[in-house]
Amino acid sequence: MTELPLSRGAAGTAVRDLQRRLVAAGVGVDGDEPGCFHDGTDAAVRAFQDRRGLRIDGICGRQTWSSLVEAGHRLGERFLYLRQPMLRGDDVGELQRLLGGLGFDAGRVDGIFGRATADALDEFQRNAGLTTDGICGPDTLAGLRRVTARGGSTAEGATVARVRETEALRAAPARLAGRRVAVADA
Structure with a gap:
């Protein structure tokens, strides 16, 4: 189990794993030595958090780590089925x-x-x-x-x-009159 949270100044195999997962998720870690959490890793964590709709703080806590693990799953790499706890990714x-x-x-x-x-x-x-x-x-x-x-x-x-x-929103214009509606891509 990775020691969390990981933040600026951390070093070691946990940071190296974090960097590997960030790169696999499509976020480049520029300028940092492997296993050293400095500006490049901080920027990559922030970019990943922003992309996933997480709190942007540059700290890899439990929520950011879980989201990184989920981002690492590619369709076809594992069997998917209903179970408890539910599979995520x-x-x-x-x-x-x-x-x-x-x-x-x-x-x-x-x-x-x-x-x-x-x-x-x-x-x-x-x-x-x-x-x-x-x-x-x-x-x-x-x-x-x-x-x-x-x-x-x-x-x-x-x-x-x-x-x-979309159809539910189209059918509800009267109920929405005078209200603010926020729509986001999940």
């Missing part, structure tokens, strides 16, 4: 986007493999003629990629959940 978010783009209601794209994602996965497996086991493994992933490669998905970013939210 960018791979789950990508699965939700793929399912939603095909018209299967995986709910909001939040990177959490919950009941809606499990139900959408079951429905996709059933419709694709795959074993309906609720597990996104190599066969299910191949089926998803086969369908999306043939142009079976909807417009970029259009998921069932997003369409449902």
Whole structure:
């Protein structure tokens, strides 16, 4: 287990692991020696926190670390299925986007493999003629990629959940009159 929090001035293998995870998440660590938390690592942590909607303080605490771990998962690198605690990660978010783009209601794209994602996965497996086991493994992933490669998905970013939210907002103009509405991409 990594000793947290990690901040400016820290050094060692935990900082080296942090730097490796930041680079894997697409945030460059410029100018710092491997394993030394200085200006480059601080800037990278802040950029990552900003990108993920976290409190921007340059300190890698529990929330930033958890988000870094989630960012490290790529679709196909592990089996995805419903369990407790629920699986979390960018791979789950990508699965939700793929399912939603095909018209299967995986709910909001939040990177959490919950009941809606499990139900959408079951429905996709059933419709694709795959074993309906609720597990996104190599066969299910191949089926998803086969369908999306043939142009079976909807417009970029259009998921069932997003369409449902948009329609709910369109149907509610009277209730929103005179109110402020904040909309953000999750």
